[in-house]
Amino acid sequence: MLLNTVTAALACLSLPVVGAHATGLKSRRDCKQLSLPELAMREILSQGSPVFGHYQSVKSNTSEWMKAHPDSTLLVHMNIPGAHDAQTWNYSQATREQLLHINEIGGKIPRSSDTYRCQERSVVDMLNAGVRAFDLRYAFDVTNSVLVFWHGPALVSQTATLADTMFGFYKWLDDHPSEALLLSFQYEGGTTKYAANDATVQRALYDILTSRAAKKYILQTKDSFGTLGEARGKITLIRRFTMDRLDASYEASLPGVHFSPSDWTDNGQDITLVYNREKNGTAHIEDYYEPEAPKDSTPSYNIGLKYNATTANILRATSDAFPNDLFWSFASSRNIDMDPPLTPRIMALGNGTVTPSGGVNQQLLPFLQGLKGKRVGIVMVDFENAPGNLIDTILSL
Numbered sequence: 001m002l003l004n005t006v007t008a009a010l011a012c013l014s015l016p017v018v019g020a021h022a023t024g025l026k027s028r029r030d031c032k033q034l035s036l037p038e039l040a041m042r043e044i045l046s047q048g049s050p051v052f053g054h055y056q057s058v059k060s061n062t063s064e065w066m067k068a069h070p071d072s073t074l075l076v077h078m079n080i081p082g083a084h085d086a087q088t089w090n091y092s093q094a095t096r097e098q099l100l101h102i103n104e105i106g107g108k109i110p111r112s113s114d115t116y117r118c119q120e121r122s123v124v125d126m127l128n129a130g131v132r133a134f135d136l137r138y139a140f141d142v143t144n145s146v147l148v149f150w151h152g153p154a155l156v157s158q159t160a161t162l163a164d165t166m167f168g169f170y171k172w173l174d175d176h177p178s179e180a181l182l183l184s185f186q187y188e189g190g191t192t193k194y195a196a197n198d199a200t201v202q203r204a205l206y207d208i209l210t211s212r213a214a215k216k217y218i219l220q221t222k223d224s225f226g227t228l229g230e231a232r233g234k235i236t237l238i239r240r241f242t243m244d245r246l247d248a249s250y251e252a253s254l255p256g257v258h259f260s261p262s263d264w265t266d267n268g269q270d271i272t273l274v275y276n277r278e279k280n281g282t283a284h285i286e287d288y289y290e291p292e293a294p295k296d297s298t299p300s301y302n303i304g305l306k307y308n309a310t311t312a313n314i315l316r317a318t319s320d321a322f323p324n325d326l327f328w329s330f331a332s333s334r335n336i337d338m339d340p341p342l343t344p345r346i347m348a349l350g351n352g353t354v355t356p357s358g359g360v361n362q363q364l365l366p367f368l369q370g371l372k373g374k375r376v377g378i379v380m381v382d383f384e385n386a387p388g389n390l391i392d393t394i395l396s397l
């Protein structure tokens, strides 16, 4: 229904209307019924669609699963499914070929598109399916003027800017006010030869995160995770960046929780990160994205190492040891450079008969099913749509 309206609105913008009947646009009068702000909103959503997906509001027990939890629930006590490198969901050989000249500006020939792809459902489909934590990687586009999304040298889209994509989240929250989102932003290095996380990049990010719209939808608290009641209808910003090229007043005036990149141990299996020194707000993070296996080890061995690191952190979350700390586990992986390459997809989903026990996701499913009634914390996955009941399993614990 809404999709038809979007199409209709877009058809209204570009005259003459071609295929009006096919898009459900019955007459020119339909155009007149949309106000200019509505048309503008649809235009922004369309711009953001290569990253956000085609906007669709769904009412279901997964799109509004937080309704079942009382306002007083602490966010750190919740089980929250998340998507690692969510912006990569439509990155394919076709995307790569379309943007190839751009990718190659740095002189780097990108590897197969599977190297960079970590998801396959659009962000809005993930939202409707229950995913509430999103890992997003930004950097300047090749003209060094607008923030867009990348995964290493893989440019995801030139047109879906960070600014436009934010409106997708804002709109979705308007339609699902019971839900609370965690958006984690991290600067992506290694994009182009001339890219750097300099003052201009940091200022551009600051401006997006402090715009009038952002102030309305981003929870204006700092370095704390509160209750679900406070977080509903809002974005809890997770700052995996530091505004180190700007005056300290910029960082000081940003809301959200700071996960300082310098405290986030690279490839850590059990990172203890204090995000609030005054209140001793502490997170326990597993981000073992590259299993330290010998070069010639099998896919199954790598999957096993990754699975063990992830489940160890999830088990810490279920224990009584740190009841009010945040637990954040990444079941996801980077591409592992072996011959043949061990892609994030193979790590998550296995490779048929090559991996008899499946990938991390298939192994995680029965493990999670065995944790009914327990706190697992935030669990970030690659290819969150498989197996089909993975997200639902996290939501039903």
Ligand SMILES: *[C@@H]1O[C@H](CO)[C@@H](O)[C@H](O)[C@H]1NC(C)=O
Pocket: 049, 050, 051, 053, 054, 090, 092, 094, 095, 098
């Ligand atoms: C996904 O990528 C394909 C291939 O580049 C493209 O045709 C399609 O429009 C993209 N989808 C969205 C929602 O942008």
Ligand SMILES: *[C@@H]1O[C@H](CO)[C@@H](O)[C@H](O)[C@H]1NC(C)=O
Pocket: 280, 282, 322, 325
């Ligand atoms: C801070 O929290 C950590 C982890 O929960 C705990 O081990 C430590 O004892 C706490 N420190 C203080 C000063 O309370």
Ligand SMILES: *[C@@H]1O[C@H](CO)[C@@H](O)[C@H](O)[C@H]1NC(C)=O
Pocket: 301, 302, 304, 305, 308
């Ligand atoms: C994972 O842990 C299990 C149980 O401790 C162990 O048997 C297995 O060898 C570990 N896998 C790897 C690849 O180290």
Ligand SMILES: *[C@@H]1O[C@H](CO)[C@@H](O)[C@H](O)[C@H]1NC(C)=O
Pocket: 299, 340, 341, 342, 343, 346, 351, 352, 354
């Ligand atoms: C995955 O399986 C295919 C088909 O059996 C094989 O060609 C490929 O080398 C495998 N990849 C890995 C990393 O094992």
Ligand SMILES: *[C@@H]1O[C@H](CO)[C@@H](O)[C@H](O)[C@H]1NC(C)=O
Pocket: 061, 062, 065, 392, 395, 396
């Ligand atoms: C949503 O409803 C379906 C069908 O009744 C059920 O299988 C699923 O477990 C429910 N999910 C949640 C998160 O409540």
